[in-house]
Amino acid sequence: MNETAQQPVIGSVLRASTVGFVCGTRSQEIIHPSFGAFVRTRHGQSADFDVIGVIYAISIDDDPLVRQLIMANNLPHAAARDQRENRMVPVEISVLNVGFIQDNVIYHNLPPRPPLSLDQVCLCDQHTVVHFTRQLDFLRLILNTGDVPTEQLLAAALLQAASARPRNERYAFLVDAGRRLAGMLSHDLPRLQHLLQLIRPA
Amino acid sequence: MSARDPLFPTSDSLDDWFPREMPDLESPLAIAGRRLGVVVGGSLSKGLDVKLDRETVIEDLAVGRYVVVRGQHKRFFCMITDIVLDATNPAIRSDPPDLSDPFLREIYTGTAAFGTLHVAPMLTIDVDEGEPKPVKTIPSHFMPVEIATAEDVNDVFGHEDETHFNVGAPLELEETQVNLDLRRLVERSVGVFGKSGTGKSFLTRILLAGIIRNDIAVNLIFDMHNDYGWEVVDERGPRAKGLKQLFSSRVAIFTLDEESSRRRNAKYDQVVTIGYDEIQPEDLAMLKTTLDLSDSMIDAAYELHKLWKEQWIERLIDASAEVMDMLREELSASPASVQALQRRVQRFERFGFLRPRALDDSARQILAFIEQRKSVVLEFGRYGGALEAYILVANYLTRRIHSMYVEKVERALGDESMEPPQLLITIEEAHKFLDPAIARQTIFGTIAREMRKFNVTLLIVDQRPSGIDEEVMSQVGTRVTALLDNERDIVAVLTGISGAGGLREVLARLDTRQQAIILGHAVPMPVVVKTRSYDADFYQSLHAGPGTPAANGGNGEAAPQPRPSEDRSSRRIR
Numbered sequence: 001m002n003e004t005a006q007q008p009v010i011g012s013v014l015r016a017s018t019v020g021f022v023c024g025t026r027s028q029e030i031i032h033p034s035f036g037a038f039v040r041t042r043h044g045q046s047a048d049f050d051v052i053g054v055i056y057a058i059s060i061d062d063d064p065l066v067r068q069l070i071m072a073n074n075l076p077h078a079a080a081r082d083q084r085e086n087r088m089v090p091v092e093i094s095v096l097n098v099g100f101i102q103d104n105v106i107y108h109n110l111p112p113r114p115p116l117s118l119d120q121v122c123l124c125d126q127h128t129v130v131h132f133t134r135q136l137d138f139l140r141l142i143l144n145t146g147d148v149p150t151e152q153l154l155a156a157a158l159l160q161a162a163s164a165r166p167r168n169e170r171y172a173f174l175v176d177a178g179r180r181l182a183g184m185l186s187h188d189l190p191r192l193q194h195l196l197q198l199i200r201p202a
Numbered sequence: 203m204s205a206r207d208p209l210f211p212t213s214d215s216l217d218d219w220f221p222r223e224m225p226d227l228e229s230p231l232a233i234a235g236r237r238l239g240v241v242v243g244g245s246l247s248k249g250l251d252v253k254l255d256r257e258t259v260i261e262d263l264a265v266g267r268y269v270v271v272r273g274q275h276k277r278f279f280c281m282i283t284d285i286v287l288d289a290t291n292p293a294i295r296s297d298p299p300d301l302s303d304p305f306l307r308e309i310y311t312g313t314a315a316f317g318t319l320h321v322a323p324m325l326t327i328d329v330d331e332g333e334p335k336p337v338k339t340i341p342s343h344f345m346p347v348e349i350a351t352a353e354d355v356n357d358v359f360g361h362e363d364e365t366h367f368n369v370g371a372p373l374e375l376e377e378t379q380v381n382l383d384l385r386r387l388v389e390r391s392v393g394v395f396g397k398s399g400t401g402k403s404f405l406t407r408i409l410l411a412g413i414i415r416n417d418i419a420v421n422l423i424f425d426m427h428n429d430y431g432w433e434v435v436d437e438r439g440p441r442a443k444g445l446k447q448l449f450s451s452r453v454a455i456f457t458l459d460e461e462s463s464r465r466r467n468a469k470y471d472q473v474v475t476i477g478y479d480e481i482q483p484e485d486l487a488m489l490k491t492t493l494d495l496s497d498s499m500i501d502a503a504y505e506l507h508k509l510w511k512e513q514w515i516e517r518l519i520d521a522s523a524e525v526m527d528m529l530r531e532e533l534s535a536s537p538a539s540v541q542a543l544q545r546r547v548q549r550f551e552r553f554g555f556l557r558p559r560a561l562d563d564s565a566r567q568i569l570a571f572i573e574q575r576k577s578v579v580l581e582f583g584r585y586g587g588a589l590e591a592y593i594l595v596a597n598y599l600t601r602r603i604h605s606m607y608v609e610k611v612e613r614a615l616g617d618e619s620m621e622p623p624q625l626l627i628t629i630e631e632a633h634k635f636l637d638p639a640i641a642r643q644t645i646f647g648t649i650a651r652e653m654r655k656f657n658v659t660l661l662i663v664d665q666r667p668s669g670i671d672e673e674v675m676s677q678v679g680t681r682v683t684a685l686l687d688n689e690r691d692i693v694a695v696l697t698g699i700s701g702a703g704g705l706r707e708v709l710a711r712l713d714t715r716q717q718a719i720i721l722g723h724a725v726p727m728p729v730v731v732k733t734r735s736y737d738a739d740f741y742q743s744l745h746a747g748p749g750t751p752a753a754n755g756g757n758g759e760a761a762p763q764p765r766p767s768e769d770r771s772s773r774r775i776r
Binding site: 171174175178179181182183186187189190192193196200201 | 299
């Protein structure tokens with residue numbers, strides 16, 4: 001379960017709770033994280049576990065300067081670039097907690113405590129994604145979360161988990177996940193149908 | 203391409219291209235013992251509900267097949283009685299998913315939409331005791347359900363021996379046998395039912411052959427259509443052998459129609475004739491519905507018998523107008539009734555076997571054969587088409603034999619060596635004898651109800667079991683039933699059989715050929731059998747004796763001998 005050092009750090013924890021956290025990053029560093037990706041924190045001295053989460057939102061807040069720049073005529077290219085790269089407001093990446101890793105063991109529960117601010121956050125490597133998604137308990141966690149675009153997030157996470165697997169295992173993984181969803185959403189068939197359309201292999 | 207490439211053999215031999223032993227994954231054998239699903243609910247009275255696993259192909263299942271539920275301490279034998287398509291959400295019916303997409307099909311099948319079985323528990327076998335017992339409890343939730351294996355079936359139906367006779371194989375388990383307990387079979391009356399053309403006479407012939415081969419009982423067969431004694435023209439295939447050809451020294455053919463027997467080259471032993479003087483008014487009363495006799499005509503018959511004694515029929519047939527005038531004064535019955543009775547009785551003149559005086563005492567002769575443990579087939583020849591002849595003769599002979607039997611049994615005073623042998627009387631078109639209106643008066647009604655203690659039981663062959671008196675039906679211990687599709691007949695056959703409610707669907711869906719349900723006294727639990735073929739293999743097995751290789755369905759494998767510890771008498775549903 002050792003995270004390889006090459007996995008890019010996508011930011012640091014800005015604020016956190018046991019159900020999720022927000023990590024901030026510079027705007028030029030948001031080429032890696034994408035909606036539905038699995039991320040994990042790297043714990044510091046104070047904690048003994050890493051939180052695993054799924055990115056459900058990436059937002060870029062405004063600030064007074066950018067408001068003024070938008071109103072200005074003939075904005076120089078350099079000024080726009082400077083505003084993007086050097087602005088003092090971080091890009092916010094919102095993450096939903098779906099599990100944690102303690103002593104190299106994966107738990108599909110919410111973490112006992114939230115990560116601490118400024119803990120580093122990086123993308124999970126393929127091995128961790130595959131390992132974590134062998135159990136599909138996180139589907140219910142996501143389904144029951146209110147403030148996220150549930151279907152889109154589930155579909156994106158499942159497709160990411162599928163693509164982390166060898167090509168010949170992807171179909172079976174998606175069928176398996178689809179069956180779990182069919183079990184959970186038997187009361188809401190239109191939603192199930194929509195979700196299955198989203199994860200259906202092309 | 204290498205020479206050993208399995209996909210592209212270069213050999214000239216066809217076997218290399220099409221191997222003889224291709225594993226056929228969907229054959230019934232391949233699915234025996236495979237898990238079908240889990241018990242999810244139900245009750246002892248209504249049967250169990252089984253949710254099928256996703257992998258179970260519903261089309262491979264069939265009502266009537268055995269499944270085994272492996273509980274914690276017991277094996278439960280159940281029969282599939284219904285197959286249901288179910289869904290977790292009924293709304294799926296109004297908006298079915300697009301299953302042409304294989305991805306969606308794989309997901310929906312077995313999750314949102316799934317199959318359910320209804321199974322009726324029939325027997326349990328305790329893991330420790332290994333003895334089949336009637337079912338008194340049910341397995342707990344989520345116990346796995348499997349298709350019964352050959353081994354499971356053998357544990358219930360045992361092996362062929364002196365008293366057990368192989369009548370066929372359970373559905374889809376053709377390497378096993380259903381062995382009827384013949385002693386229990388003849389102990390109470392037997393019914394063979396099925397609509398016409400479903401092989402009732404073949405079934406009956408197989409049962410009779412088993413009973414004669416194992417010398418369990420002596421048979422008296424009233425053979426309406428010449429089906430049992432000599433060669434039988436099969437509707438589908440070659441001529442089938444009659445019982446006399448199979449057991450020449452132990453079967454005698456009596457015939458009412460010498461000419462027909464001679465024409466068919468049937469080697470008959472005796473010709474039966476009945477004198478007018480032997481016919482009693484009671485015999486005529488039996489023909490009430492067949493001859494359309496009114497109560498006043500029957501009263502007139504009793505009066506005539508009183509007046510003319512045994513000559514009453516002979517004199518009535520020949521009675522002239524003057525005699526009729528004379529009768530007007532002698533009898534209290536109306537002249538119209540007497541004349542109507544005369545017209546009915548004159549029909550007897552068509553029957554060659556009825557004569558003013560009989561040549562021999564046929565009943566006594568038949569009884570003599572029976573006492574020597576020889577079965578008797580009474581062929582009706584061309585008179586089989588006349589129901590009144592059949593009923594008259596069967597009733598007359600049976601009444602005589604019955605009274606002689608009662609006398610003998612009473613004289614034996616419990617001394618078994620003196621008692622006459624167990625007698626099984628086979629009658630066809632039984633509902634004509636056992637009609638609720640006449641069953642109480644006829645000798646067959648009496649036999650069915652109370653003759654067990656006099657060693658006489660009935661084998662009734664009929665296509666309208668609903669026409670048989672309910673009280674008589676309740677005395678029919680073992681029922682062998684081919685396809686029935688009339689609702690009332692199905693209800694009649696299943697009345698009084700424990701746990702039979704679920705068998706209704708099974709019964710209505712039997713194949714029209716070579717399939718039957720056997721329920722009741724002679725089998726530990728109801729069973730759907732594919733009956734043995736009545737062919738050369740069968741003839742051979744009869745002479746080979748029970749438990750020998752040829753008797754084992756002719757497949758060359760010796761049937762293992764029963765375990766000595768087995769108490770076969772406990773194998774029944776009480």
